[in-house]
Amino acid sequence: MSHSPSLPDRPRLELDPEMSETERLEAIRQHYRRILQVNNELEDRLDDAQNRRGELKTDVDDLKNENEVLKTSSLYIASIEEITDDGVVIKQHGNNQEVLTQAATRLDEDLRPGDRVAINDSFAVQQVLDDETDSRAQAMEVTESPDVEYADIGGIDDQIREVREAVEDPLENPEQFEAVGVEPPSGVLLHGPPGTGKTMLAKAVANESDATFIKMAGSELVRKFIGEGSRLVRDLFELAAEREPAVIFIDEIDAVAAKRTDSKTSGDAEVQRTMMQLLSEMDGFDERGEIRIMAATNRFDMLDEAILRPGRFDRLIEVPEPDTEGRARILDIHTQDMNVAEGTDVSEIAVDLEGYSGADIASLATEAGMFAIRDGRTEVTQGDFEAAREKLQDAEQTEERVINYQY
Numbered sequence: 001m002s003h004s005p006s007l008p009d010r011p012r013l014e015l016d017p018e019m020s021e022t023e024r025l026e027a028i029r030q031h032y033r034r035i036l037q038v039n040n041e042l043e044d045r046l047d048d049a050q051n052r053r054g055e056l057k058t059d060v061d062d063l064k065n066e067n068e069v070l071k072t073s074s075l076y077i078a079s080i081e082e083i084t085d086d087g088v089v090i091k092q093h094g095n096n097q098e099v100l101t102q103a104a105t106r107l108d109e110d111l112r113p114g115d116r117v118a119i120n121d122s123f124a125v126q127q128v129l130d131d132e133t134d135s136r137a138q139a140m141e142v143t144e145s146p147d148v149e150y151a152d153i154g155g156i157d158d159q160i161r162e163v164r165e166a167v168e169d170p171l172e173n174p175e176q177f178e179a180v181g182v183e184p185p186s187g188v189l190l191h192g193p194p195g196t197g198k199t200m201l202a203k204a205v206a207n208e209s210d211a212t213f214i215k216m217a218g219s220e221l222v223r224k225f226i227g228e229g230s231r232l233v234r235d236l237f238e239l240a241a242e243r244e245p246a247v248i249f250i251d252e253i254d255a256v257a258a259k260r261t262d263s264k265t266s267g268d269a270e271v272q273r274t275m276m277q278l279l280s281e282m283d284g285f286d287e288r289g290e291i292r293i294m295a296a297t298n299r300f301d302m303l304d305e306a307i308l309r310p311g312r313f314d315r316l317i318e319v320p321e322p323d324t325e326g327r328a329r330i331l332d333i334h335t336q337d338m339n340v341a342e343g344t345d346v347s348e349i350a351v352d353l354e355g356y357s358g359a360d361i362a363s364l365a366t367e368a369g370m371f372a373i374r375d376g377r378t379e380v381t382q383g384d385f386e387a388a389r390e391k392l393q394d395a396e397q398t399e400e401r402v403i404n405y406q407y
């Protein structure tokens with residue numbers, strides 16, 4: 001190797017023909033001592049090299065192990081039962097099979113019985129996971145009675161009526177549906193642009209039907225480990241059964257119910273499994289009593305048709321951007337607790353808010369209030385709404401510029 005230090009010079013025996021016998025003998029002795037010295041030196045070097053080789057071999061072994069760990073992409077969930085001298089006893093979730101296995105060396109110190117862990121195809125423990133109950137609690141938002149009423153929602157009266165028919169009536173008068181002999185819709189899917197009041201609508205219907213509101217974001221269902229997403233779906237329906245009457249609301253359902261792609265990556269397969277679990281929970285929904293299921297998406301075009309079949313999300317309700325009248329109503333709602341100057345014409349302001357969603361109008365109202373505060377006034381004027389609109393428009397343009405610049 002180019003980095004190794006140069007070897008000692010080979011000793012040379014130089015005998016002069018003029019030399020006496022004694023001188024020759026002395027020269028040979030010296031040569032012999034020199035050879036011994038070089039020999040020792042070379043032996044030391046060899047030892048060093050062998051040690052170094054040993055070290056490098058350990059490095060290679062470590063890297064090979066690490067490589068093995070990285071190559072095993074499929075991870076399953078299990079719990080640690082026992083840690084013994086022979087290895088770790090784990091119990092797999094799902095099939096409850098017990099296995100005696102090993103843990104990656106770097107985890108030796110960290111494992112405790114009862115821990116939830118990720119294992120690979122060969123059952124080796126790869127990772128210790130957070131406490132299960134914590135991660136599940138984080139994923140769901142449960143509200144006994146959400147503080148949204150129908151009167152807080154503006155510009156979508158038809159949609160409110162449809163949601164009441166599909167969710168509230170079956171919860172409140174199940175006998176009537178039975179007497180007439182019609183099945184209430186299984187699931188209600190709200191679709192439309194962001195910030196138009198879909199979540200509000202689901203909260204309001206839960207509130208007004210005295211049902212527990214259980215919300216889960218579709219993106220929360222997209223989990224890293226095999227079986228975790230479907231487990232969450234099961235938990236979601238179990239929780240709803242414990243808390244009935246209940247409204248389950250899955251926001252951004254497109255995250256788990258997008259059209260199938262050709263890709264065969266394990267991530268996609270896991271999302272598919274989660275969706276299948278959701279469908280099977282919905283299919284067994286009849287026996288579930290007073291639970292209604294709702295979902296929302298901004299990407300209706302992306303949804304897999306399997307979730308729209310009868311018995312699943314079979315009531316589709318479009319929640320569009322508000323028209324002028326709707327915008328005025330929403331502005332009214334968001335300014336009702338504000339000290340708005342006499343003579344301010346909300347409908348006139350609404351005309352100029354083409355393309356604004358309910359959420360945009362809510363921020364406009366807050367921003368107008370901020371203008372009054374900055375000015376040291378206690379009344380919000382029409383001018384403040386104008387200024388707020390310009391500010392939001394500027395902000396939006398800057399955002400667009402930034403986006404255009406990025407792409």
Ligand SMILES: Nc1ncnc2c1ncn2[C@@H]1O[C@H](COP(=O)(O)OP(=O)(O)OP(=O)(O)O)[C@@H](O)[C@H]1O
Binds near residue numbers: 193195198200201358
């Ligand atoms: N129709 C509406 N009437 C009154 N306020 C509204 C309306 N739509 C939206 N808002 C305001 O915007 C906020 C966000 O609305 P919401 O979360 O219901 O929208 P969303 O349609 O679920 O949005 P996303 O698709 O982004 O989840 C609400 O808290 C409310 O302040």
